[in-house]
Amino acid sequence: MANIAKIFATRAQGVLQAAARQPQVATRFSSSSTNNWEYIKTEVAGEGKNVAVITLNRPKALNALCNGLMKELSTALQQFSKDQSIAAIVLTGSEKAFAAGADIKEMVGNTYSQCIQGNFLNDWTEVARTQKPIIAAVNGYALGGGCELAMMCDIIYAGDKAKFGQPEIALGTIPGAGGTQRLTRVVGKSKAMEMCLTGNMIGAQEAEKLGLASKVVPADQLLGEAVKLGEKIGTHSNLIVQLCKESVNTAYETTLQEGLKFERRTFHATFSTADRKEGMTAFAEKRPAKFTNE
Numbered sequence: 001m002a003n004i005a006k007i008f009a010t011r012a013q014g015v016l017q018a019a020a021r022q023p024q025v026a027t028r029f030s031s032s033s034t035n036n037w038e039y040i041k042t043e044v045a046g047e048g049k050n051v052a053v054i055t056l057n058r059p060k061a062l063n064a065l066c067n068g069l070m071k072e073l074s075t076a077l078q079q080f081s082k083d084q085s086i087a088a089i090v091l092t093g094s095e096k097a098f099a100a101g102a103d104i105k106e107m108v109g110n111t112y113s114q115c116i117q118g119n120f121l122n123d124w125t126e127v128a129r130t131q132k133p134i135i136a137a138v139n140g141y142a143l144g145g146g147c148e149l150a151m152m153c154d155i156i157y158a159g160d161k162a163k164f165g166q167p168e169i170a171l172g173t174i175p176g177a178g179g180t181q182r183l184t185r186v187v188g189k190s191k192a193m194e195m196c197l198t199g200n201m202i203g204a205q206e207a208e209k210l211g212l213a214s215k216v217v218p219a220d221q222l223l224g225e226a227v228k229l230g231e232k233i234g235t236h237s238n239l240i241v242q243l244c245k246e247s248v249n250t251a252y253e254t255t256l257q258e259g260l261k262f263e264r265r266t267f268h269a270t271f272s273t274a275d276r277k278e279g280m281t282a283f284a285e286k287r288p289a290k291f292t293n294e
């Protein structure tokens with residue numbers, strides 16, 4: 001057990017050191033400047049321009065996730081991750097579809113050996129690897145890989161007409177990027193089984209009731225609300241937010257005892273940061289904290 005605590009302490013210290021090594025120079029970009037995106041749009045939003053918005057932009061195919069789109073999404077996420085001026089990322093789609101799943105027409109000819117040897121989907125999980133908080137703002141359909149993509153994000157806000165589902169069973173396949181795993185952990189076995197075995201969709205209100213979405217808002221206010229949430233997160237120390245995200249995620253990846261130990265060691269590690277000192281000092285001095293992400 002002492003060893004586990006040591007590993008966790010080293011991991012937390014590593015995160016702090018890696019964050020401290022990040023260049024402090026902001027590399028602001030937009031779709032019209034350094035990137036010519038085909039399948040996505042990127043912009044920065046919020047009063048302090050510290051919330052990145054990535055919009056899936058393949059309207060004719062209801063944002064079906066093709067290789068090109070997923071490559072662009074990964075690239076944009078990596079760029080925003082390195083940008084020290086960005087505190088949170090919002091991922092959204094159109095009013096009709098967040099994403100209607102992986103591109104069925106692109107997958108139709110795939111063979112088993114190609115999937116195995118090409119490690120199909122292995123490059124599609126950048127969202128789950130990103131250290132900054134990602135908010136999915138879901139309007140319309142989030143089906144199959146679209147639902148899985150939303151679940152890879154940290155927080156889901158749903159427009160009131162959003163529909164979530166795992167319809168892969170009707171295509172003769174099963175969810176391949178977390179639909180049987182993340183969904184089950186969130187909504188429980190019975191509901192996940194029902195959704196995956198029938199392909200039936202659930203609406204935004206039910207998604208909120210089940211804990212899949214944390215908030216439902218009118219469709220036309222969704223993006224604004226998601227950006228506001230990103231801005232609120234951005235008022236805190238980016239460094240501590242990163243540690244906190246990692247600690248919450250650990251709850252999904254380990255036992256309760258190991259998770260509690262990881263949380264405790266990470267909590268201890270915050271005492272090595274300037275931002276922890278500043279946060280507590282500011283409280284005692286009755287003034288707003290000025291975090292430096294160190």
Ligand SMILES: CCCCCCC/C=C/C(=O)SCCNC(=O)CCNC(=O)[C@H](O)C(C)(C)COP(=O)(O)OP(=O)(O)OC[C@H]1O[C@@H](n2cnc3c(N)ncnc32)[C@H](O)[C@@H]1OP(=O)(O)O
Pocket residue numbers: 060061062064065100101102103104105121124125141143144145146148149167168171175176177
């Ligand atoms: C982040 C990692 C992801 C990893 C993915 C892992 C594996 C995932 C597998 C899957 O996701 S399988 C796909 C699951 N999704 C579906 O089965 C939904 C398919 N779409 C529909 O059922 C319907 O389109 C709809 C969403 C119910 C909407 O119906 P509506 O009648 O309003 O529109 P359509 O005319 O059907 O669609 C418009 C246009 O869009 C094309 N399209 C829609 N979904 C897809 C898709 N998943 N792949 C490719 N193309 C799609 C549809 O074909 C239409 O285009 P045209 O044929 O008219 O050119």
